[in-house]
Amino acid sequence: MDAILLQILNGLDKSSAYAMIALGLTLIFGTLGVVNFAHGALFMLGAFCAVTVHRLLSLDIVTLSATEKTAWGTPMEIRTPYAEAWFGDFGTWLIDWSVPVSILVAIPFMLLFGVLMERGLIRHFYKRPHAEQILVTFGLAIVLQEIIKSWFGANPIPQPAPEALRGMIDFGAAIGLEAGNVVYPAWRFIYFLFAMGVIGIVFAFLRYTTFGMVVRAGMADRETVGLLGINIDRRFTITFGAAAAIAGLAGVMYTPILSPDYHLGMDFLVLSFVVVVVGGMGSLPGAVAAGFLLGILQSFASMNEVKSLLPGIDQIIIYLVAVVILLTRPRGLMGRKGVMET
Amino acid sequence: MNRFTVNRRTLLKSSVAMSAGLAAPAFFIRGANAYTNEPKGGTVTLGFNVPQSGAYADEGADELRAYQLAVEHLNGEGDGGLLNTFSSKALKGNGVLGKKVAYVTGDTQTKSDAARASAKRMIEKDGAVMVTGGSSSGVAVAVQSLCQDMGVIFMAGLTHSNDTTGKDKRANGFRHFFNAYMSGAALAPVLKANYGTDRKAYHLTADYTWGWTQEESIAASTEAIGWTTVKKVRTPLGAGDFSQYITPVLNSGADVLILNHYGRDMVNSLTQAVQFGLRDKMVNGKKFEVVVPLYSRLMAQGAGEAVKGIFGSTNWHWTLQDEASKAFVKSFGQKYGFPPSQAAQTCYAQALLYADAAERAGTFDPCGIVKALEGFEFDGLGNGPTLYRAEDHQCFKKVLVVKGKENPESKFDLLEVVDEVPAEQVMYAPDHPMFAGGELGTCNSGA
Numbered sequence: 173m174d175a176i177l178l179q180i181l182n183g184l185d186k187s188s189a190y191a192m193i194a195l196g197l198t199l200i201f202g203t204l205g206v207v208n209f210a211h212g213a214l215f216m217l218g219a220f221c222a223v224t225v226h227r228l229l230s231l232d233i234v235t236l237s238a239t240e241k242t243a244w245g246t247p248m249e250i251r252t253p254y255a256e257a258w259f260g261d262f263g264t265w266l267i268d269w270s271v272p273v274s275i276l277v278a279i280p281f282m283l284l285f286g287v288l289m290e291r292g293l294i295r296h297f298y299k300r301p302h303a304e305q306i307l308v309t310f311g312l313a314i315v316l317q318e319i320i321k322s323w324f325g326a327n328p329i330p331q332p333a334p335e336a337l338r339g340m341i342d343f344g345a346a347i348g349l350e351a352g353n354v355v356y357p358a359w360r361f362i363y364f365l366f367a368m369g370v371i372g373i374v375f376a377f378l379r380y381t382t383f384g385m386v387v388r389a390g391m392a393d394r395e396t397v398g399l400l401g402i403n404i405d406r407r408f409t410i411t412f413g414a415a416a417a418i419a420g421l422a423g424v425m426y427t428p429i430l431s432p433d434y435h436l437g438m439d440f441l442v443l444s445f446v447v448v449v450v451g452g453m454g455s456l457p458g459a460v461a462a463g464f465l466l467g468i469l470q471s472f473a474s475m476n477e478v479k480s481l482l483p484g485i486d487q488i489i490i491y492l493v494a495v496v497i498l499l500t501r502p503r504g505l506m507g508r509k510g511v512m513e514t
Numbered sequence: 515m516n517r518f519t520v521n522r523r524t525l526l527k528s529s530v531a532m533s534a535g536l537a538a539p540a541f542f543i544r545g546a547n548a549y550t551n552e553p554k555g556g557t558v559t560l561g562f563n564v565p566q567s568g569a570y571a572d573e574g575a576d577e578l579r580a581y582q583l584a585v586e587h588l589n590g591e592g593d594g595g596l597l598n599t600f601s602s603k604a605l606k607g608n609g610v611l612g613k614k615v616a617y618v619t620g621d622t623q624t625k626s627d628a629a630r631a632s633a634k635r636m637i638e639k640d641g642a643v644m645v646t647g648g649s650s651s652g653v654a655v656a657v658q659s660l661c662q663d664m665g666v667i668f669m670a671g672l673t674h675s676n677d678t679t680g681k682d683k684r685a686n687g688f689r690h691f692f693n694a695y696m697s698g699a700a701l702a703p704v705l706k707a708n709y710g711t712d713r714k715a716y717h718l719t720a721d722y723t724w725g726w727t728q729e730e731s732i733a734a735s736t737e738a739i740g741w742t743t744v745k746k747v748r749t750p751l752g753a754g755d756f757s758q759y760i761t762p763v764l765n766s767g768a769d770v771l772i773l774n775h776y777g778r779d780m781v782n783s784l785t786q787a788v789q790f791g792l793r794d795k796m797v798n799g800k801k802f803e804v805v806v807p808l809y810s811r812l813m814a815q816g817a818g819e820a821v822k823g824i825f826g827s828t829n830w831h832w833t834l835q836d837e838a839s840k841a842f843v844k845s846f847g848q849k850y851g852f853p854p855s856q857a858a859q860t861c862y863a864q865a866l867l868y869a870d871a872a873e874r875a876g877t878f879d880p881c882g883i884v885k886a887l888e889g890f891e892f893d894g895l896g897n898g899p900t901l902y903r904a905e906d907h908q909c910f911k912k913v914l915v916v917k918g919k920e921n922p923e924s925k926f927d928l929l930e931v932v933d934e935v936p937a938e939q940v941m942y943a944p945d946h947p948m949f950a951g952g953e954l955g956t957c958n959s960g961a
Binding site: 174175178179182185186242243244245246248249326327328330338340342352353354355356357359360429430431471474475476486 | 566567568571572745747754755757758759761762764765778781782786789790791794795796816832833840843844845846847848851853924
């Protein structure tokens with residue numbers, strides 16, 4: 173029982189990331205019909221928003237100590253971050269909470285980046301075959317990766333969670349099991365709650381706002397919506413920006429779980445595509461449901477008991493499920509009839 | 515009057531001879547040298563092959579700094595560093611054998627194939643007469659074998675697997691760093707004194723040669739003091755997120771987690787073990803403990819607070835107070851603004867040891883270097899009296915047992931040395947079962 177609960181919990185953080193990336197991917201495919209292979213890179217860019225904000229907040233004023241010396245005989249450097257020197261305790265708090273604070277920077281940046289990306293590059297490929305869209309977006313992903321690599325180096329850059337949220341939550345004790353056996357780091361649980369919040373907002377926005385209604389109508393029949401005199405292209409551009417912002421937010425909040433490097437996006441991209449395919453291309457609830465289903469399945473497959481029976485199963489389980497789904501139900505779990513079907 | 519005439523037969527003969535000359539493989543032409551990449555001009559080129567990306571990139575960056583410092587000192591620049599404390603006085607700070615030391619660098623990417631490719635490039639294209647570096651035993655074993663085949667010396671950097679000087683040892687390869695067996699032998703008495711004899715250990719192990727031999731060595735030495743090994747789980751190198759490997763530990767019945775991880779892997783696995791509450795847990799009526807058999811200051815810096823109170827072993831630490839260590843910290847600190855890591859120290863020592871062997875041998879010929887290094891006893895490089903054993907080209911010297919400091923005084927002051935275990939306690943026979951299976955062979959000068 174303990175082990176099962178633990179694996180479900182353990183799958184939550186990764187599932188949440190898969191679900192948020194897949195949600196954006198399927199939103200773009202559903203609205204613009206574009207297969208965006210640069211979506212993983214947007215997740216990575218979001219993560220590096222957090223790195224940049226942390227670095228900016230941690231910029232130091234360096235003074236040399238008059239009395240203390242280092243072991244190599246030079247005066248000891250005393251480093252005080254500008255944020256602390258200028259804002260006192262609030263500055264210390266800002267540095268400690270730099271990851272959540274980065275959200276404020278990441279939303280406008282990623283939104284703008286998404287809009288520029290769609291207007292500057294993607295829109296020229298709407299009428300081209302999917303293969304060409306994949307090539308150009310994959311190329312863009314590589315360019316973004318290399319820019320980040322040259323700027324931040326090739327190595328992962330750890331980002332600490334706020335000190336108050338570095339502990340763990342004892343779920344076992346909360347439901348009457350033995351204390352200390354079913355525990356989960358607080359930040360990972362917060363990531364799950366954050367993902368639920370973002371996904372909830374996206375669904376509510378699409379469901380209850382006029383903008384969302386038009387986007388949904390456009391997803392169902394773009395031409396008819398255009399004939400009604402609505403500028404659907406502009407709304408789709410904004411939707412692209414929103415999808416980029418969702419990926420960016422997923423990346424920002426993931427940094428304390430996995431130190432970001434330039435390759436972070438590619439690690440998630442392939443799995444997120446599988447999630448979209450399993451959930452159903454263009455289906456938003458399908459992407460979210462498949463994200464959690466596959467993430468938790470992967471977590472169970474990584475149990476020692478399972479791996480001792482089927483070595484390496486944790487590495488291939490997601491692809492196995494995708495193969496089965498594609499063979500038996502090509503449109504995915506919740507995909508519309510006709511999509512990906514002949 | 516003699517006239518130079520060209521008839522059909524002469525033309526054919528000349529053409530065949532010229533074609534044969536042009537088509538001759540490089541090694542025939544190289545045959546003109548007495549050994550591979552014999553330095554002809556006023557410089558001698560060394561190849562520094564270090565990880566500049568991947569899980570061990572931090573160590574690699576420090577290794578490169580140390581090599582650059584060593585080159586400065588060998589060429590008579592800077593304060594001379596350990597040339598002043600080294601027991602051998604063959605080096606004078608005027609290069610090596612009258613030649614100025616130059617170097618080329620390569621990125622191993624912490625991958626064996628990339629490391630071999632960059633070492634091959636340095637030997638074939640850049641004319642490196644010696645290759646050194648690496649921060650992974652997988653890389654060390656692969657590059658050592660390449661150097662043996664190509665006829666150059668390999669001075670291993672940070673490599674801790676028993677196999678490097680065990681089953682995969684080569685005559686052209688030398689290791690100054692200690693190994694997994696020595697870690698086990700040095701750590702076991704300290705673990706017994708602090709955690710008792712009734713413990714259940716769970717191993718998380720990096721899945722390659724270093725992890726395997728460290729797991730074997732630590733399990734053997736802890737079982738010898740009465741501990742039982744509950745489970746050994748292999749994890750891929752550079753996994754990043756170790757949560758799926760750490761959660762099963764919670765309900766395994768183990769009361770000690772042994773992390774056979776190094777570099778960023780260890781930083782991630784230890785941090786995540788702490789996040790999952792392992793260090794606050796009570797199991798079998800005892801406080802749950804974590805052990806990191808191979809420690810470094812760089813890792814401690816990465817893991818931060820998580821290292822407090824955790825035992826491990828290390829090859830060298832910058833707070834040592836012998837004259838050589840102090841001199842090295844001074845040179846390195848003045849140049850770079852922070853103290854050197856154990857990776858830096860071992861690489862610096864290897865560069866000096868190679869140069870010194872060349873001076874003493876009077877040649878860069880790999881066979882001359884091998885002869886000069888085998889059985890060489892020295893002191894003054896920071897590890898106390900040291901022997902380069904002839905049988906396996908492994909250095910024997912004291913091993914440090916360290917513990918994460920509870921109250922660090924600076925961001926570098928993270929480990930405290932709790933024991934300096936003498937070389938005799940970590941010594942083993944060359945045919946010890948953990949090192950058996952390979953032949954040292956004979957030196958190859960590539961001539």
